[in-house]
């Protein structure tokens with residue numbers, strides 16, 4: 193049987209809008225900010241969230257402890273009791289067009305309770321968040337196994353706050369290779385402009401994990417690849433919006449936000465985040481990033497939010513559009 197989503201009313205409505213040149217109600221007209229602001233808070237995630245006003249964050253992107261005993265911060269006696277606190281706050285602080293992304297893993301066989309499955313169950317039964325996608329992040333390398341199939345994926349959950357959740361598919365499309373492009377262009381049923389735009393990356397992403405000596409590495413044991421974070425930031429937030437990562441680790445999300453013209457808030461209760469983040473910034477500068485940005489350590493939250501609310505722009509609409517095209 194085909195996937196139900198292929199026949200749903202939302203899918204048909206989007207086709208109708210596209211055909212008739214009408215924009216979706218979630219569309220946002222944004223300007224590229226001249227400068228972005230990034231607040232780094234050394235604090236407990238839940239304490240921090242409680243201080244944030246309602247509807248103040250456009251994208252929450254978190255890679256929380258998976259409860260796998262990988263480190264002291266990854267060990268819990270009541271994982272869900274703890275997670276419920278920040279899940280509730282996350283829903284409250286999202287804007288109506290906001291998105292919530294949660295990385296996670298599963299507990300297999302008879303190990304202790306508390307994993308992504310329980311988070312999904314909790315969100316379905318206790319919040320109004322809309323489940324948009326379960327993304328399978330697939331990679332080719334990893335540990336071997338003998339009593340089960342070797343694991344080669346992690347999961348990324350994507351929830352929208354309301355039906356108006358923001359999504360910019362064009363900013364994350366994958367270009368077709370030249371041969372496929374030529375073949376598709378010969379097919380008169382297909383629209384050449386759509387072929388040039390590239391394809392939907394789908395909900396299975398093949399992106400390699402960071403190997404031990406990867407140049408991207410900054411020392412954090414569970415650092416995520418820039419490419420994974422970039423696709424989420426580009427597709428689910430817009431330039432000038434505010435992105436929050438309250439389990440920031442090395443600050444990968446912050447680095448991507450600088451490069452992609454979003455403001456960000458990074459929260460981690462480990463002071464080492466500052467060291468790791470500095471290394472990210474060094475790598476970023478070595479790669480030639482010249483985007484104007486300001487990093488503020490433990491700022492006054494109210495003042496910081498005011499800065500990110502400013503609507504400054506010196507770019508033309510054309511430049512703004514180009515800046516959103518994939519450059520990977």
Ligand SMILES: C[S@@+](CC[C@H](N)C(=O)[O-])C[C@H]1O[C@@H](n2cnc3c(N)ncnc32)[C@H](O)[C@@H]1O
Pocket residue numbers: 235236237238255256257265412414415416417438439440441442443444445459460461462
């Ligand atoms: C899986 S790591 C995030 C890695 C990050 N995505 C990256 O690319 O570097 C989770 C982080 O959550 C932090 N953490 C754990 N419990 C926390 C809490 N209660 N409040 C704030 N941070 C916490 C840990 O210190 C750790 O750095």
